[in-house]
Amino acid sequence: MAERTAKKPSLEAILVLTAFAAGSVDVIAFAKLGGILCSAMTGNLAFLGFYIGRSAVASAIGSGIALIGYIIGSAAGTLISRGMDQLPALRALLGVEAMLLGGAAALWHFTPHRLGSSTGDGVVALMAVSMGLQSITGKRVNLSSIPTVVFTSTLTNIVIGMTDTLAGKGKKLPQDTKRQVASFLMYFAGALSTGYAVYRFWGGLIYMPVSAGVLAFLSLLF
Template identity: 40%
Template structure:
């Protein structure tokens, strides 16, 4: 049994897909916070805190922006939950395609109108981004890899620290592979946020395309997996 467990402890295509989704969500949060009037469109814990802060300080418009992000995220999750196909792989690809559609709409709108500071176009940009992230949260659950959510990392950080502490106490009696996998995802999130922020700070607003490009990468990975699985079944 121990040998079988060790054989399962390796990185695979799921890590690549989740890494790309994680990169997309980190870039999305940075873009939203810096360019969409300080909202988060994937991290709903932070967005809810901003909502409470705006309400408490009487900043009505800021509260509306956070509400739009919250509603868009919930709508994206609901939409992703409704996706049903003959197998999980097809469901995952359909959800990623839907996410790509909303992020693509976000990018097209941005290329036409830039980043508005108020009004209906700002609301639409926030909604598109949040719906895409809601869909992504469902996609991450479909992949279901060691509790890596791609859109929020507080619980993941808790899991990493707990696993490492348990391993230090119990020695070789506990595997830390999951902690390595989660640490990699956490590092990808931090790197994506830093890179996107640096590009935007330098005035490279085309960094807005980073989330969409990452999702295209995830779709390409899943398409390759589907073709490989199809070839195996044909044999």
């Protein structure tokens, strides 16, 4: 009797779901937690300088916590996945990320999370650590140079791919570019849908990135 072949996980699904989570997390942090970013560290670093320059203490502290949390998450992700093959590493990374996002959601749901409060800073810290972990997930997926947490370089690669396609008659759009476009749009979709939830004052908006993170983890199991 032939042995059953293990089903290969969809790396593309992981990329788009984690990109959605990153967009959602950034909008929540920006709109509800003091104008900061938890995944896009280039923008967050610029905000940190801006807030320090204008003596906006609470927002500066939040941006600093996000930066430190992201660094801790990246370091933790490196250690967690060290020496592991791709699939076990992704399971570990996405499992921990889902738990961190779930912890942020619980803290958000059961405590006040005003700007400058310890619980608000706790939500920022948990989300930032989860995004640092996610940056290592993107490295371990290792598909089409998509980091899942910062999309400036992804946009550059999209423009390069499309320009090369248009300049070369008859060439098809590269598969890498298609994946990059999909991830870029899913980051935007996460930001757009969460932004709409903020506008409509929907209290469950914190569960949007959690759902994406859990689905990314479950995609490795089924």
